[in-house]
Amino acid sequence: MQRRLIALALAGCAWVAMPAALHAAGAPALEYTAEMRGPAPIPPAEQGLQTITATPWFKVSDDGLQLEGPVFDRAGNLIFTEVFGGKVFRLTPDKRLETILGENALAPAGLAIHRDGRIFIAGLGDFKDAGSVVAMNPDGSGLTAIVPDTAGFLPDDLVFDDKGGFYFTDFKGTSTDPTGGVYYVGPEGGEKGGEPVAVLPNLSVANGVGLSPDGKTLWVTEFSKGLLHRVSLSDATTIAPFGTTVPYHFTGPAPDSLRTDADGNVYVAMYGQGRVLVFNPNGMPIAQILLPGRETGHNLRSTSMVIRPGTNDMYILTNDWKAGEGSTIFHCKALAAAPVDFSHR
Template sequence: MQRPPARSLSALLAIGVLILTGCGTQSGDPGEEAAAASPGRTITAQKFMRLTQPHAETGMTLLEGPVFGEDGGLYVVDVTAPEGKPKVMRVDVRKKTSRAVHTDGRGAYTSAQFSPHDGRLHLSDFVHGEIVSLAPGGGDPRTVFSGDVDGAPMNPDDIAFDQRGNLYVSDSRGLSEGEAHGRVVRIDRESGKATVLAENLAAPNGISFDDEYRGLWFSELTENRISYLSLDEAGAVESRHTAIRVDGGVAQTDSIAVDADGNLYQGLHGRAAMVVYDRHGERLATVELPARTKGLKSATNVAITPGGTKAYITVSGPAGGYLYTFDALAEGTRQSNGG
C-alpha cells in the first residue's frame, strides 16, 4: 500500500485510536461511584516511570501491550506514536530506563506478544488490519497476516498465542459504526488460515487463555462483559458463555491478563483502574492509582513478572503515558502479559 503523507497519517492514527478506545464517550469522574458498588479489597498502584508525553502530531499518547521478553525487558507499544517516534519501546525495569525498538510511518499498534514458536514479537495494527512481527530485539519487520477474513477486513486489537504458536485475535470490526460485527479469529501457525471462532460481538478487546489453556477469556468494550470460549485440542470451539458482567460505570472493558492461579486482570478505559476476578467470577480486588492523581484516564493493560508477582500497568491520559506497579495476587506466566 502507498504510504500516506505525514499529515494524513497523523489524522488516520488519531481517528483509529478514537475508534478503538471509544474516546469521547465518557464524561465526569466515575471513580467514587464505581468503587462504592465494588466488592473486594483495594490495591493502590505506585508510579514507576513516565514513558511518553502526548504527541503534537496526534494530540495524545496511549500505551498498550506490555509484554516481558526472554531478555527480561518489558516491551510496550504506543498506539498513537507518529513516524519517527518510538512505536515499540523496551523498558529495563531494573534501571528504570527505556529505549526505542521500532518505528515506521504506517502502523497503529495496539498489542504485543512474543510467539512461543519463533520468539518473534508480534504486533496488531488496528487501523490497517494486519499482524506484523519483529526480531526479538527489534528490526526485520515481517507481515504475518493481512487481508479479509470471511470477506470482511479485521480491526485486530489484542492477541494471544496457544502453546503451539497459533494466534488468537480480538477483532473489533464494527466499532466505528456502533454495530456488533466483532469477532474472535484464530490464525493457524503453519497455513496462515484464519478461522472465525465467535462473531456478532460488541467490539471485542481483551483476550487471554486461561491458566490451563483450555479456553479463552475475551472482553467486549461496548457491553462491559467478559465471555469464555471453551476450546478442544485442535482450537475449535466447544462452548461459549457470558462469564462476568463488569460494573464499570462510564468506564469500559479493555485488555485482559491471567495469573498463575487463573485470576483475571481486567483493564479499564475511561478510568485509571483495573479490576481483578477469580475464575468463578468473584471480584477479588480493584487496583487504583493514588488519591489525587490527575491527568490519567485509562489503565489499559498489565504484565506480571514471569515467576514473580510484580505487576506493571500501562496508564495513559493528558498527563502522558506511564507505568504503575502493584503486587499481583499470584505469579506471572505467559498469559500474564496482557496482549
C-alpha cells in the first residue's frame, strides 16, 4: 500500500511539473459561433421559425422612454404610454405626436378603449402595492378611478370582453413569490364597474393579457417565470374543467405584453430580446419578428405591439434605454388582420 501511495504522489508531481502546453494538448475547445454572439441569441429551438425583421416606422424620442400599451382608437389614432414619466401620447394618422395626459404618478403600462370611447389605463403606481385602473376621456380629462390605488393591485395590462368587462394583470411577486395574477372587473355597477374577481391567481409578475377572437380563451404571460398560459373559460370568471395549460416555456428575458389576431394567433413581445414570438391558437410557436440592431444590443426592450383595425399592419414598441438609439415604433405585417375589437362595436 505504501509503495502505491508513493507512486501516485510521484505521478502527481510529474503532472504538475509538465509544461502548460502539454496539459492542454488535445483538449476540446469551445468556440463562439454567429448564432451565439450578441446579448440575446435566439435559442436553438426557435432558430428554425419563419423569421422577418420589422422596419422603423416612427421615432418617438431620442431618449430611451419606456413605451407601452399601444391601442388604436376609432379615428385611427395610435394611443400609447410612457411608463416612468406617466405620459399618454396620441400619434395621428399623419404622424403628428401629441400628449393627451402629461406627467403623473400613474406609471401607465396598459391601455384599452371602452365602447363609450373612454381610455382605460392600467397603472403600476408606486410599483409596490398602490397601482390602479383609471378611465379618462379621449382628451385626457375626467380621470376616474375604476380600481383605486388603495385596492392593493399593480395593474399592468388589460383587455375588454364583449360584455364590457375587462381582465387586468396584477404585476406583483417574484420568481419565487407568486403573489400576482389575473382579475376580472365586470360591467355591472355603473361607470366604475364591479369588484375585481380573481381568475388566475398565484402568478409571478403577471404581465400580458389577451382574448381569442371568440372571447372564450384567455392568454396570459408570466414575466418572472417565463410562461405562456392558455385558459379556456366557461364564463367570464370561471375556468372550464381542465381548462388551463402552459403551452410554452420561454428562454431568457422575458415575456411582456401580448396581442391576438383574427385567426387566433398570439403575439408575445420579448422584453430584453428585441423580438416578438408568434404562436398558433394552441400555443405552438410558428414565427418570430426581429427588431433591427438587436444582434448588437440595440432595441432590446420590446414591450408591446398592436395590429391596426381592418388591416394586418403591426406596430411594435421598443426603446434602446441608455444605448443611444432612443424610442422607436417598428412596422411589419402580421399573419392575419386584427380581431374585431369589442370596444369598437
